[in-house]
Amino acid sequence: MPKFILNIKLLNLQLIWSTLTYILILLLGLSATPIKAECVGCICPGNPCGLCALPPMKEETVSITHESNTCSRVRSIVAPTLAIPGTNEHFASMDKSIIECVKNGGDIIKNSRRSREFPSKHYCKPSVILLKSK
Structure with a gap:
């Protein structure tokens, strides 16, 4: 096989790999939902500990x-x-x-x-x- 064909296949594999990596990062970033901070402990609204x-x-x-x-x-x-x-x-x-x-x-x-x-x-x-x- 000629050398330039191997180089093209290698470039295609690198392009595919980097594209998949970016898509995966994007999907993981979009699927991460912000978590609301909940009050933990006794000094919280409603006085859960009866302070x-x-x-x-x-x-x-x-x-x-x-x-x-x-x-x-x-x-x-x-x-x-x-x-x-x-x-x-x-x-x-x-x-x-x-x-x-x-x-x-x-x-x-x-x-x-x-x-x-x-x-x-x-x-x-x-x-x-x-x-x-x-």
Whole structure:
């Protein structure tokens, strides 16, 4: 077989291979659908973990009708406050509420990204056992 025919066949194979590769890349790129980021964790819309703000605030954003046992115990021992964050009254109330949350089986969650639904810096997460016993 002459050399130029072999070169043409080789060029045709390379062209076919590169075309198929581009088509495959294009199809894979089009078939990839964007995935919506879902909120994971406790600081999500709807308050899935039953969090309550620490210290308890007089203007609570979380519905008190759905308050957990742990949060209601903290609220009964530590009076809700209107203290400005950073004041001595606020820190005293914060310390008492953290102690009561942990004493009643809760965990402390620090909120690094604030929102309308979760404006506080610290939250009490009731234990799962206490949430299920309601």
